[in-house]
Amino acid sequence: MFDIDRWQEIYHVLRKNKLRTFLTAFGVFWGIFMLVIMLGSGNGLQRGVTQNFGDMATNSVFIWTQQTSIPYKGFPRGRQYNFDNEDVIAIRHSIPEIKYLAPRIQAGGFMQTNNVIRGLKSGIFNIMGDYPAFNKIDPLNFTSGRFINDLDIKDKRKVAVIGSRVVDFLFTKNENPINQYIQIQGVYFQVIGIFTSKRTGEQANQENQNIYLPFTTLQQTYNYGNAVGFFSITSQDDIPVSVVEEKTIRLLKKRHAVAPADETAVGHFNLKKEYDKMQGLFFGIRLLVWIVGTGTLLAGVIGVSNIMLVVVRERTKEIGIQRALGATPWKVISQIVMESVVLTTFAGYFGLVVGVGLLELINFLLGSTGANTEMFVHPGIDFSVAVTALTILVICGVLAGMIPARRAVSVKPIDALRYE
Amino acid sequence: MIQIKQIHKSYITGQNSLHVLKGIDLEIKAGEMISIMGASGSGKSTLLNILGILDNYDSGEYFLDGVKINRLSERKAAQLRNKMLGFVFQSFNLVSFKNAMENVALPLYYQDVPRKKRNLIAMEYLERMGLKEWAHHLPNELSGGQKQRVAIARALIGKPKVILADEPTGALDSTTSLEVMDILQEVNATGITVIIVTHEHDIAMRTRKTIRITDGNITEVIVN
Structure with missing residues (x-):
């Protein structure tokens, strides 16, 4: 050599x-x-x-309601229905393969007039009611403060977690938003956490405009009764998410008198499949x-x-x-x-x-x-x-x-x- | 040193077979200096190539220093050529990108002698040829006589038993030819067998024995 x-x-x-x-x-x-x-x-x-x-868990599935397409048990087709709090309990109870279950409800925010006000400043933001588990399924990056916790849910506290763009809109540069109050659709909430999205580009912009409230607080404050908007679910690590998806949908169909063969009544998105x-x-x-x-x-x-x-x-x-x-x-x-x-x-x-x-x-x-x-x-x-x-x-x-x-x-x- | 018995060699070109050597018998003793003469196509070069283990023969026997040379592997043949034989060619055949010293050292390179050592030895041999100051020149910067002297130094460096020279003076003028022959005679005087193929009478006359080959047979052996 x-x-x-x-x-x-x-x-x-x-x-x-x-x-x-x-x-x-x-x-x-x-x-x-x-x-x-x-x-x-x-x-x-x-x-x-x-x-x-x-950082979204890839073994997750999202389930929401749509119009029924088959008449069943005396109900006509084209019926609208909602998931509810009892569904949450039933799912938790009967499907042990689930790791995280995060029901969510959304309080408008899109195509509206300004829904969030602080002093003279205001803006249009998406308002979500969430459980702590959501941050496990689709994690956020916290720059200060924290996400919603179990006590917030239990006590129905009027607290809010806001995105960085919300901060830009409602606060001046030198202000610390933590513990400040903002008015959301007429009700005051205390800011407890600020986050930035882990995504990139336009998707990150969208997420940074979100405001998260405790699920139970939002349900009661804005008169949603016991309605649930949609479920985010992840399966246990060793169980394919499609199993959980199928079981949950079958359960929900049964509970809401939806024909088992109705393909359109329950909307669902399996992230794992897409991934x-x-x-x-x-x-x-x-x-x-x-x-x-x-x-x-x-x-x-x-x-x-x-x-x-x-x-x-x-x-x-x-x-x-x-x-x-x-x-x-x-x-x-x-x-x-x-x-x-x-x-x-x-x-x-x-x-x-x-x-x-x-x-x-x-x-x-x-x-x-x-x-x-x-x-x-x-x-x-x-x-x-x-x-x-x-x-x-x-x-x-x-x-x-x-x-x-x-x-x-x-x-x-x-x-x-x-x-x- | 060299014994050949009934050597036959044919070249096959397509359908024709050319019988070049037709049963050569020859014995060359150690320390002899002989010349092989003959017309073009008489088979003298073929004989030299067989002696130099550069070519195979068809039948007969060839012993070089007691070793039977027959269908050797290329590796063995290369080693034998390296240890036993030194070649001097008409067209010098120096390696163009190596300087005189490196050319001389080449046989030692194939013996895996370290570079420093072999270059030192090469310088000694160049000095003997009176070419010390030319050691670092490339072949194309040397005259014909100088090139042939480098080639002879290269043939000698491996301390061979036999020097095979194929028309060593063929490309040189008469004065230089004489010089080269002087050197070859000196080489012979040290005990090395020298075999020269030539078609020049003056050259042949300076060897002790001349073998004349005609049409693949030895027709005459003249002791000069």
Whole structure:
């Protein structure tokens, strides 16, 4: 390896026809470069989309009411109904597979006039009534204070957890909103917590405009009786969420006299299913990237092999001299293989560096221009992928050198010496 | 040193078979200096190549220093060439990207002698050839005579038993030819067997024995 004569020979061979060496190296360079860029972009896309989920538990399902579509037990079709507090107890009681159950009710906030007032300032915000469990299913980032707790629920306290955008609207910069009072749809609430969303882009903006109140407080204060808007549910860690989804829906249908065959009466969204779909998509993208990337790389490596064949032919006589002087076949083969490995590894390493550099540049530009990058976050490749790519390169270099090297020693020394 | 018995060699080109050597018998003792003469295509170069283990023969027997040479593996052949034989070619066959010293050191490189040591030895041999100041020049900066002297130094550095020279003066002018022959005679004087293929009479006359080959047979052995 640290044999000066070897490196001298490699240097001589690669320098002899610089344009040819450059073009050959470019093939390998381009292969690795493309692989890095495509893998990095795929990762960026995946990170962007995954971040849109925030920290939401992926094994969760959301269930809400819709119009019935089948007449049942004397009720006509097209009936509207509501979930209620008894459902919460029933679900808790009969479905042990559930880990977190978070009923929610929403007190308007959309398409309305200003519903939240503080002094002279006012704004339109979404008002949610929630249980503490919700912060386990779709966690928020607390900058100060806390989320709703069990005592808030039990005592029906008039407390509010508000998003950072709500703070911007209702408070001046120097004010500490904690323990201050804000008027929500005519009733005063004390601010106990401030959060920011864990999502990105527009979704984060939306979430930061939310105000969370204790579920029980909201139900009573705004006259919702015992109605429940929707359920957020996560399953126990070892149980698929689809089991919980199915059991809960069956139970709710029975309790509200909905035909078991009615597909539309209970609306539901299985996040796990969506998440899996997305994972499948990203797996597909990654597979495609590897196929295309390694294909490009292979083309580069075949180019190297081809050029090495030409080089070996050009150097037939020189190799003949070396063999006449006592170079064993192994010495000749290892020399040629090493030339090939050096060429591929060097070009490939360069491609890797330039590819990663470009990804970092894109990163920097995305960060510094503040572009809306909801779908594309921190493109880049893992270190292990880079190591894998380099290993593949070295192996490819060996294989690319092997055929020409064998060709070189398959010629009889005397024929090699006579070659002009 | 060299014994060959009934060596036959044919070249097959397509449908035609060319019988080049038709049963050569030859014995060369250690320390001899002989020349092989013959017209083009007489088989003299083929004989030299077989002696140099650069080519195979079809039938017969070849003993080099008591070792039977027959269908050796390439590895074994390379090692034998490295240890036993030194080659001097008409066209010098120096490696273009190595300087004179590195060219001379090449056989030792294949014996895995460390670089410093082999370069030191190479300098000694270059000095013997009077080329010390040319050690760091590349072959294309040397004259024909200098190149051939480098080639001879390279042939000698492995301390071979036999030097095989294929038209060593073929590409040189007459003065330089004489110089090269002087060197080869000096080499022979140290006890190394020297075999020279040539078609020049003056050159052949300076060896002790001349073997004439005609159409694949030894037709004449002249003691000079």
